[in-house]
Amino acid sequence: MLRLRRSRQRTRYTLWGHAILHQEDILQSERFAGSGTITRDTKVVEVSGVLGVFDNDVEAQSAGLSWCRAWVDNHG
Template identity: 60%
Template sequence: MEAEVYKGYAIWGHAIREHGDILQSERYAGSGTITIGSKFVEASGVLGSFETEEDAQVAGLAWAHAWIDSHG
């Protein structure tokens, strides 16, 4: 999980390892979460399937940035 503060919101990019065929390379589902203080604001749901944990986390953070920018 990758976290940062953006325009007063705490945002997280999540990477959830997908369980697939043992012969396939690992893949990660990406998602994002936004909070302010200790209050939940919004979560993305699954944004897609990514080849690396880092790519999945970056997608979650990018989603959170865009959500805040469009609702702020």
């Protein structure tokens, strides 16, 4: 399962925070891997890779968006 949250900024980029279901064992509670993607128009500019594993999808997506904002601040 993949959940996305998009954040438009006043820049030319679109930022995406991803939450990917990460469950090592069926007896463990659900956790989510977080990552971020930066696009411009319809092209991918940069991707973060997995930033960590989080207890819920909102934390995972927020980590991805934070990574994207930092990338734009440094490269945008």
